[in-house]
Amino acid sequence: MSYEETTIEGRNAVLEAFRAGKTIDKLFVQDGCQDGPVRTIVREARKGDTLIQYVAKERLNQMSETGNHQGVIAFAAAYSYAExxxxxxxxxxxxxxxxxxxxxxxxxxxxxxxxxxxxxxxxxxxxxxxxxxxxxxxxxxxxxxxxxxxxxxxxxxxxxxxxxxxxxxxxxxxxxxxxxxxxxxxxxxxxxxxxxxxxxxxxxxxxxxxxxxxxxxxxxxxxxxxxxxxxxxxxxxxxxxxxxxxxx
CATH class of the missing domain: 3.40.1280.10 (SPOUT methyltransferase, trefoil knot domain)
Structure with missing residues (x-):
């Protein structure tokens, strides 16, 4: 099964990706973001052993394709992994x-x-x-x-x-x-x-x-x-x- 997107931006989109069971390889979180939604996303990421990196807002801005990352960008696998x-x-x-x-x-x-x-x-x-x-x-x-x-x-x-x-x-x-x-x-x-x-x-x-x-x-x-x-x-x-x- 292939996944449709490899870069996911914004709090709701990232959280839904985790809850939908997508394989998220890496999660980038803006340094200092500690509010409820971000904590929920980080908690979901830790359940799946996703690599979490805290980076400066400027780094997220450079990575963003939409310009509306809201402090979180996830990289999902383009294809599902086997066992x-x-x-x-x-x-x-x-x-x-x-x-x-x-x-x-x-x-x-x-x-x-x-x-x-x-x-x-x-x-x-x-x-x-x-x-x-x-x-x-x-x-x-x-x-x-x-x-x-x-x-x-x-x-x-x-x-x-x-x-x-x-x-x-x-x-x-x-x-x-x-x-x-x-x-x-x-x-x-x-x-x-x-x-x-x-x-x-x-x-x-x-x-x-x-x-x-x-x-x-x-x-x-x-x-x-x-x-x-x-x-x-x-x-x-x-x-x-x-x-x-x-x-x-």
Whole structure:
């Protein structure tokens, strides 16, 4: 199910969005606004684990498209999120070992959309993203995915490391992209696998990296030292595909 709007402004509109059950990724509240309606909105936001940020009125004015934000602007997911179990179910239905993308703090919506598109084309069963410090399913992500969001479930979770531990109980093991890791061509990347891609600048966070079973590097012979996050995801994903298909 897709949602019709991604930016919601004004107290009544934002409150109704929460009460209607829309997935609100982020709520921006004007600093110093403490009246009843705003407190009600914040209370609703906390029920759904929405990221709440208090900002200056000038910031809200810059963000506003209507010029009538009344101290609150919400960003709703352009598409509804799946559950992690939905992703595992998709693998079971196909009779395949799970293949899941784990994205640790991707901030650029174009990168997220491109990675979801790659995940779909590589036959991955789903994508998992964190609720905080990362981009959600915005309309830009949806456009960049070129329709893949209709077919590839995306779950967002509070804690990636905890989710990875739970998935290990389901038999998954995890490989993360790491410039100082073992060459991806020397690793066995078959079986139930989670491919972990880190933030565009800082890479995979320490806590998530500690949950990974191995680190894979992409051989590079150029004059610069790293690939764009979505390109790195694509290169590693297709090495996994090659090995899953047992192509020599």
């Amino acid at each position: 992690v179990e939905d992703i595992l179910d998709a693998a079971r239905e196909k009779g395949e070992p799970p293949f899941i993308f784990i994205l640790d703090g991707i901030e650029d919506p174009h990168n997220l959309g491109a990675i979801i598109r790659t995940a779909n084309l590589a036959g991955a069963h789903g994508v998992i993203i964190p609720k905080r410090r990362a981009v959600g399913l915005t309309s830009t992500v949806a456009r960049t995915s070129a329709g893949a969001l209709h077919y590839t479930p995306v779950a967002h979770v509070t804690n990636l490391a905890v989710t990875m531990e739970e998935l290990k109980k389901e038999g998954l093991w995890f490989v993360c992209a790491d410039m100082v890791g073992e060459s991806m061509y020397r690793l066995n990347l078959t079986g139930p696998i989670g491919l972990v891609i880190g933030n565009e600048g800082s890479g995979v966070s320490r806590l998530v990296k500690e949950k990974c079973d191995m680190a894979a590097s992409i051989p590079m012979n150029g004059n610069i030292d790293s690939l764009n996050a979505s390109v790195a995801a694509g290169v590693l994903a297709y090495e996994i595909v090659r090995q899953r298909l047992n192509i020599k």
